[in-house]
Amino acid sequence: MIPLQDIYHARNQIYDITHVTPLMTSNQLNQLCQNQIFLKAEHIQKTGSFKIRGATNKVKRAVADGASLVTAASSGNHGQAVAYIANLLGVKATIVVPEDVSNAKLAAIKGYGGEIVYCGTTSHERIPKAKQLAATHNGIYIPPYDDPLIIAGQGTVGLEIIEQIPDVDAIVVPVGGGGLISGILSAVKQMKPTVKVIGVEPETANDTFLSLRNQSITAISGTNTIADGLRTTQPGDLTFPILLKTLDDLVLVSEEEIKQAMVFVMERMKQVIEPSSAVSLAAILQHKLGLKDRKIVSVISGGNVDIRNLDKLV
Numbered sequence: 001m002i003p004l005q006d007i008y009h010a011r012n013q014i015y016d017i018t019h020v021t022p023l024m025t026s027n028q029l030n031q032l033c034q035n036q037i038f039l040k041a042e043h044i045q046k047t048g049s050f051k052i053r054g055a056t057n058k059v060k061r062a063v064a065d066g067a068s069l070v071t072a073a074s075s076g077n078h079g080q081a082v083a084y085i086a087n088l089l090g091v092k093a094t095i096v097v098p099e100d101v102s103n104a105k106l107a108a109i110k111g112y113g114g115e116i117v118y119c120g121t122t123s124h125e126r127i128p129k130a131k132q133l134a135a136t137h138n139g140i141y142i143p144p145y146d147d148p149l150i151i152a153g154q155g156t157v158g159l160e161i162i163e164q165i166p167d168v169d170a171i172v173v174p175v176g177g178g179g180l181i182s183g184i185l186s187a188v189k190q191m192k193p194t195v196k197v198i199g200v201e202p203e204t205a206n207d208t209f210l211s212l213r214n215q216s217i218t219a220i221s222g223t224n225t226i227a228d229g230l231r232t233t234q235p236g237d238l239t240f241p242i243l244l245k246t247l248d249d250l251v252l253v254s255e256e257e258i259k260q261a262m263v264f265v266m267e268r269m270k271q272v273i274e275p276s277s278a279v280s281l282a283a284i285l286q287h288k289l290g291l292k293d294r295k296i297v298s299v300i301s302g303g304n305v306d307i308r309n310l311d312k313l314v
């Protein structure tokens with residue numbers, strides 16, 4: 001696990017830049033789920049997702065170490081977060097994106113002041129490119145999840161939850177590469193080990209589910225889930241051991257269940273959330289946790305959807 005003091009240190013690094021996000025509730029949701037549900041609203045976080053927490057912690061260190069450039073290989077929430085924080089701290093950000101990147105994502109990165117480099121269509125092509133750009137321009141490559149400073153930054157979500165609801169029973173978290181959940185596990189299991197932490201993956205992006213079952217990192221060949229932030233094909237070398245040792249449970253949700261959860265939050269709670277973040281609520285709405293009369297936090301990890309595509313998503 002990441003030491004608790006590293007997560008407190010991360011909070012000191014990010015508190016003047018990120019929001020302490022609120023918890024949202026709905027009586028209707030409580031009745032439907034037969035539990036008390038709190039949505040941890042990272043969809044209204046700066047840049048629209050929790051990724052700004054880890055990115056800020058990591059980019060601040062890079063700047064302190066003398067970097068004049070940071071690079072990332074993500075066109076999604078991580079790339080946007082890196083572009084935003086680099087701009088704020090006055091260093092250049094180069095974001096390597098796939099040739100088929102959507103206009104909405106491009107506009108977001110450019111809007112935050114990031115420079116775009118196109119490269120291939122897979123992360124196997126983009127990551128070496130981003131690392132090479134960093135190496136040749138006095139820069140530092142910022143990984144999306146498999147890095148102690150990134151994990152510590154995401155862990156501040158766990159600190160906040162324990163402070164906001166000291167008697168929380170369970171926390172439900174979307175799982176992609178595992179940075180968010182391994183940060184939350186590190187915070188929660190050292191502060192209050194009786195709190196259950198439960199991961200959720202789409203059925204078609206079940207790499208962490210399979211890895212846990214095999215007790216070793218297992219890759220899947222690829223996935224087209226609408227939860228585009230969870231399309232990683234294997235858990236990280238740093239994140240996976242934390243999950244293997246401390247995770248309480250991991251459940252799977254279907255594409256249809258993800259869409260239903262998005263529609264529920266839009267209709268009843270008037271919130272736009274993205275598919276990747278809807279998986280945690282989907283698991284709760286489908287009664288997949290086996291919990292009753294408990295206080296459960298559903299981490300709503302992000303809200304970045306292309307509104308023009310919303311009708312296709314739901």
Ligand SMILES: *Cc1c(COP(=O)(O)O)cnc(C)c1O
Pocket residue numbers: 049051077078144145174175176177178179180181229230274276277301302303
């Ligand atoms: C990145 C991301 C995730 C997954 O986080 P990991 O740290 O890769 O597990 C979940 N939801 C959203 C909205 C994301 O951007």
